Amino acid sequence: MKDVRVLRLGHRPERDQRVTTHVGLTARALGARGMYLAGRDAGIVAGIRDVVSRWGGDFFVEDGVPWKKCIREWKASGGVVVHLTMYGEPVQERVADIRENDRILVVVGAEKVPGEIYLLADYNIAVTNQPHSEVAGLAVFLDRLFEGRELAWEFPGARIRVVPSPRGKRCEEI
Amino acid sequence: MKDVRVLRLGHRPERDQRVTTHVGLTARALGARGMYLAGRDAGIVAGIRDVVSRWGGDFFVEDGVPWKKCIREWKASGGVVVHLTMYGEPVQERVADIRENDRILVVVGAEKVPGEIYLLADYNIAVTNQPHSEVAGLAVFLDRLFEGRELAWEFPGARIRVVPSPRGKRCEEI
Numbered sequence: 001m002k003d004v005r006v007l008r009l010g011h012r013p014e015r016d017q018r019v020t021t022h023v024g025l026t027a028r029a030l031g032a033r034g035m036y037l038a039g040r041d042a043g044i045v046a047g048i049r050d051v052v053s054r055w056g057g058d059f060f061v062e063d064g065v066p067w068k069k070c071i072r073e074w075k076a077s078g079g080v081v082v083h084l085t086m087y088g089e090p091v092q093e094r095v096a097d098i099r100e101n102d103r104i105l106v107v108v109g110a111e112k113v114p115g116e117i118y119l120l121a122d123y124n125i126a127v128t129n130q131p132h133s134e135v136a137g138l139a140v141f142l143d144r145l146f147e148g149r150e151l152a153w154e155f156p157g158a159r160i161r162v163v164p165s166p167r168g169k170r171c172e173e174i
Numbered sequence: 175m176k177d178v179r180v181l182r183l184g185h186r187p188e189r190d191q192r193v194t195t196h197v198g199l200t201a202r203a204l205g206a207r208g209m210y211l212a213g214r215d216a217g218i219v220a221g222i223r224d225v226v227s228r229w230g231g232d233f234f235v236e237d238g239v240p241w242k243k244c245i246r247e248w249k250a251s252g253g254v255v256v257h258l259t260m261y262g263e264p265v266q267e268r269v270a271d272i273r274e275n276d277r278i279l280v281v282v283g284a285e286k287v288p289g290e291i292y293l294l295a296d297y298n299i300a301v302t303n304q305p306h307s308e309v310a311g312l313a314v315f316l317d318r319l320f321e322g323r324e325l326a327w328e329f330p331g332a333r334i335r336v337v338p339s340p341r342g343k344r345c346e347e348i
Contacts, residue, residue: 018193022307029304030314051305087336087343092325118342127313128325129336130203131225133196139301139310140204140317148318151266151302162261162303168292169261 003079003103004032004145006138009067009117010110011039022135023108024048024061030142031150032106034060038067056158071105071120079103080122084137085113088124095144098123106141108134177253177277178206178319180312183241183291184284185213196309197282198222198235204316205324206280208234212241230332245279245294253277254296258311259287262298269318272297280315282308 006027011020021044024035028051037044040063048061071081080101098104107117118124127137142150163170180201185194195218198209202225211218214237222235245255254275272278281291292298301311316324337344 015192018189019196022193022196022309025304025306026310029302029306030310055304085343087339087345089338089340090325092322115342124340124342126336126338128203129338130199130229130329132199132203133309133313135196135307135309136200136204136313139307139313143314143317144322148266151264155304162300164263164300164303165261166263166298168289168298169259171261 004142005105006032006035007065007067007070007105007107008035008037009107009113011037011041012110013039013041016110017041017044019110019135020044021047023138025051026135026139027142028052028057028059030139031146031153032059032142034062036065036070037061037063038065038070040064054159056155068120071107074103074105077103079105081105081107081120082123082125082141083107083117083121084127084134084141085109085118085124086126086129086131088126091125091127091141091144094123094125095141098125099145104145106138108138110134178316179279180206180209181239181241181244181279181281182209182211183281183287185211185215186284187213187215190284191215191218193284193309194218195221197312199225200309200313201316202226202231202233204313205320205327206233206316208236210239210244211235211237212239214238228333230329242294245281248277248279251277253279255279255281255294256297256299256315257281257291257295258301258308258315259283259292259298260300260303260305262300265299265301265315265318268297268299269315272299273319278319280312282312284308
């Protein structure tokens, strides 16, 4: 089982609250183990932890993380760092190489990221070279990294679960 | 070439501006032809059109679209309607069927959608049955619908283009 974590850079508390929440929930739903948030935002941390407590799994979220130290320690411990950016190399050409690693830190920026990150990352990877969304980029990256298997993974300890349905909304309490 | 369009429901002008912009730009980058927005938001329309004028292609965006009429007309003209929802059937089990259609309207809701949509849609499809992000759901759905080919599609008429790079940011004006 790979250890994949997300580092969210450039979060601005007011403006990015919903998008950063989407980044965190997408990371969790698509198989990452946790999210480090560079910057403080107690609301996001509480919101994601609330999802974990109801929907299961052990996804962690940690705010106020110094991003350079996070990257440095990750690399020192043998992990690789993948920065998702529209300026990078095509995901479809590089993901097989990246998949050979067991510990992967996926760096996801907001609109502006420090230029240094392009040099600190082991891979700068693009999900298309078009401007779109870091949430979409993360989703496609994780789906390809895990080769679609993550879509069927379960979340142990859930208190609520969806019963997939062709029509309507069905949930069950556990 | 399939004709895939996105219908964005439940957009609230203040709260959803950035997420709806991400939905539109993701739709464009991953091969959809355009986005219908139920609700008015001139800022989103202008922002997406600005991306199209610089980055190419002919993605359209139309706001103030009456959603029921949009769905009714789409179905009357022979298209299918796919509603992305965490309550639906697994994308990995249904996407091959959906791919047999040439005209696909992908309905993407915000937090609350009218219950009717579950009945009006031909397919209710989930990208995991976990709560996460409509942007992530749309991205994975389109990537699987187009089987990854969309990542290499070009955008004719662009004035600016990224030169993919393992380090740093390179663009060229055209």
